[in-house]
Amino acid sequence: MSRVYDALRRAEQAGVNLSATPAAGPVPAAPPLNGLLDLIQEVPYTPNPEAHMIDASRPEAAPAEEFRALRTRLNHMQSLQPIHSVIVTSTSPAEGKSFSAVNLALAQANISGNLTLLADFDFRRPIIHNMFQIERSPGITDYLLGKAPLHQVIRKISGTSLYVMPAGEAVLNPLELLNLREVKAMLIQLPSLFNWVILDSPPLLFAADANLLATLCHGTLLVVRIGATTIDSVTRAMQSLCQNNVLGIIVNGARRGELYSKYTYYHSYYYSYGNRSGDKPGGEPGEMQEQKRDQPPAAG
Numbered sequence: 001m002s003r004v005y006d007a008l009r010r011a012e013q014a015g016v017n018l019s020a021t022p023a024a025g026p027v028p029a030a031p032p033l034n035g036l037l038d039l040i041q042e043v044p045y046t047p048n049p050e051a052h053m054i055d056a057s058r059p060e061a062a063p064a065e066e067f068r069a070l071r072t073r074l075n076h077m078q079s080l081q082p083i084h085s086v087i088v089t090s091t092s093p094a095e096g097k098s099f100s101a102v103n104l105a106l107a108q109a110n111i112s113g114n115l116t117l118l119a120d121f122d123f124r125r126p127i128i129h130n131m132f133q134i135e136r137s138p139g140i141t142d143y144l145l146g147k148a149p150l151h152q153v154i155r156k157i158s159g160t161s162l163y164v165m166p167a168g169e170a171v172l173n174p175l176e177l178l179n180l181r182e183v184k185a186m187l188i189q190l191p192s193l194f195n196w197v198i199l200d201s202p203p204l205l206f207a208a209d210a211n212l213l214a215t216l217c218h219g220t221l222l223v224v225r226i227g228a229t230t231i232d233s234v235t236r237a238m239q240s241l242c243q244n245n246v247l248g249i250i251v252n253g254a255r256r257g258e259l260y261s262k263y264t265y266y267h268s269y270y271y272s273y274g275n276r277s278g279d280k281p282g283g284e285p286g287e288m289q290e291q292k293r294d295q296p297p298a299a300g
């Protein structure tokens, strides 16, 4: 069963620190973004029917339930540590980073007053604008290039606590742009305004973008996709992320009950979201699970 266990066991053997190291510490003081929220344009919520986005009006339906469980775990962590910015990443393309980032953001924003910003930092293959059917530009790259002020690159989704920052105009040099000090300043400032800042990102093993961004976020969520993600790539990813407070692993595409025994349900530190039918929309998802970090994963 346990491709993820095996992968993480190996990562542990390789000396990767999976312990709950505090996040980047208290949010450093940054100039306040007074009045920014009032200037942001509102757009209607028009989810792309192809995008497999959760339906907040049917909280019991899968996969909404799984993302609510992930939300609960993260909000619990936030009550213990000052974690307000999270990057969602994975080793390779098409493992469900955008799917997970969007649905986690929707689940968070479904709590009234829980201001959540979803930011598309995958400048190489941005998709968030497409999922919400909003304009890609002006977006983050336009702000970083000085072509648009911050309030213009954020849209508020009407009737929710969700704000979306699309990627912006295509750029030839994403990594160079991410190295600008404005990125760091932005990721220090925004969590003072939004309770959650959730970043979508490119795959870890294909570009340095996500690793760089992970150093600027309070936590990292690693998505693995059953049947696609290899153990070696997870090991390499965990090694590269070891200093960046990996909060958990989202297991995408697992069958319900496939990963853990009943016993491990209460003691697993991985978050899992899965779908009985793999990629097929409408299939039932798997379970979301958490394990205390000081306990070894049970075999099973």
Ligand SMILES: Nc1ncnc2c1ncn2[C@@H]1O[C@H](COP(=O)(O)OP(=O)(O)O)[C@@H](O)[C@H]1O
Pocket: 050, 051, 052, 090, 092, 093, 094, 095, 096, 097, 098, 099, 100, 127, 252, 253, 273, 274, 275, 278, 279, 280, 281
């Ligand atoms: N659990 C899932 N169930 C159904 N479709 C999924 C699931 N996870 C991902 N997908 C679909 O797989 C494709 C790739 O997912 P995506 O989130 O865009 O990957 P990534 O961002 O890692 O490249 C998308 O079409 C997405 O809707």
Ligand SMILES: [Mg+2]
Pocket: 097, 098, 099, 122, 125, 127, 200, 201
């Ligand atoms: Mg993506």
